[in-house]
Amino acid sequence: MNNQNYIIRHETERDRRAVETLVRESFWNVYRPGCTEHYLLHVMRDDAAFIPELNYVMELDGRIIGQNVFARTVIEADDGSTVDVLTMGPICIANDLKRQGFGKILLDYTVAKAAEMGFGAVLFEGNIAFYGKSGFDYASRFGIRYHDLPEDADASFFLCKELIPGYLDGVTGVYQTPKVYYVSDEDAEAFDKDFPYLEKKKLPGQIF
Numbered sequence: 001m002n003n004q005n006y007i008i009r010h011e012t013e014r015d016r017r018a019v020e021t022l023v024r025e026s027f028w029n030v031y032r033p034g035c036t037e038h039y040l041l042h043v044m045r046d047d048a049a050f051i052p053e054l055n056y057v058m059e060l061d062g063r064i065i066g067q068n069v070f071a072r073t074v075i076e077a078d079d080g081s082t083v084d085v086l087t088m089g090p091i092c093i094a095n096d097l098k099r100q101g102f103g104k105i106l107l108d109y110t111v112a113k114a115a116e117m118g119f120g121a122v123l124f125e126g127n128i129a130f131y132g133k134s135g136f137d138y139a140s141r142f143g144i145r146y147h148d149l150p151e152d153a154d155a156s157f158f159l160c161k162e163l164i165p166g167y168l169d170g171v172t173g174v175y176q177t178p179k180v181y182y183v184s185d186e187d188a189e190a191f192d193k194d195f196p197y198l199e200k201k202k203l204p205g206q207i208f
Contacts, residue, residue: 005060005061006058006059006060006065006102006105007058007059008056008057008058008059008105008106008109008110009056009057009059010052010053010055010056010057011055011056011057011067015057015064016042016045018064019041019057019064019067020038020041020042020195021038021195022064022065022066022067022092022094023035023037023038023041023067023090023092024037024038024192024195024198025094025095025198026092026093026094026095027090027092028198029200029201029203029206030206031206031207031208032206032207032208033200033201033202033203033206034189034192034198034200036183036185036188037090037092038191038192038195039183039187039188039191039192040090040180040181040183040188041067041069041090042191043180043183044069044071044180047071047178047180049071049072049073049178049179049180050069050071050180051069051070051071051072051086053113053117054068054069054070054086054110054113054114054117055069055070056068056069056106056109056110056113058093058102058105058106060097060102063094065093065094065097065102066091066092066093066094066097066102066103066106067090067091067092067106068088068089068090068091068106068107068110069088069089069090069091070086070087070088070110070114070119070122071086071087071088071178071180071181072084072085072086072178073085073086073087073123073175073176073177073178074176075123075144075168075171075173075174075175075176076173076174076176077171077172077173078172078173079173083120083168083171083173084119084120085119085120085121085122085123085175086114086119086121086122086123086163087122087123087124087177087178087181088110088111088122088124089124089125089126091103091106091107091110093106103130104130104133104134107131107134108134111134111161111163114163115163115164118164119163119164120162120163120164120167120168121142121160121161121162121163121164121167121168122136122160122161122163123139123144123158123159123160123175124158124159125157125158125159126157126159127157128156128159131159131161134161135161136159136160136161137159137160137161138155138156138158138159138160139155139158139159139160139175140155140158141160142160142162142168142171143168143171143172143173144158144160144168144171144172144173144174144175145172145173145174145175146158146174146175147174147175147176147177158175
């Protein structure tokens with residue numbers, strides 16, 4: 001990618017509506033008819049697990065074209081201990097600029113910032129075809145299981161990257177999604193009414 005007119009910076013309060021609109025348009029009809037990710041971001045900012053220092057936006061020529069956020073969570077280890085880790089997202093790039101390299105730049109930058117802050121690992125749900133290019137691997141290879149998932153179920157969506165080499169050595173256990181990620185569909189629907197109309201569509205590949 002030759003375009004160097006982008007910057008990555010912290011989100012400000014003034015950015016919030018534009019970022020929520022970006023997230024809404026990026027996720028609309030992807031995983032379900034409509035989406036809830038913009039509402040999730042809205043409520044995450046006030047949650048104790050949210051990390052304001054890792055709340056980033058990407059600008060291109062003054063336009064916000066991408067964003068990523070992180071939250072604290074834990075692995076409940078099989079030995080009874082808990083291991084502090086991060087989860088990530090929603091993360092997105094504007095629809096008209098996807099598959100142009102911006103997503104990887106934003107991902108690599110923000111993950112590096114998390115590493116600089118001393119966090120040990122990031123676990124989240126994503127596509128290995130994209131995130132694998134930035135050093136993510138299947139969480140199962142680290143001995144980490146996804147909560148509430150049967151042992152014989154496909155967990156290829158559940159990914160992990162160590163930010164401190166060896167941080168998860170000897171750790172086996174169950175990853176816990178932060179409670180804030182379980183937003184109410186009804187609350188999300190009510191929140192969405194303040195945005196311009198977009199048609200909800202049931203499309204192949206949706207999982208909800």
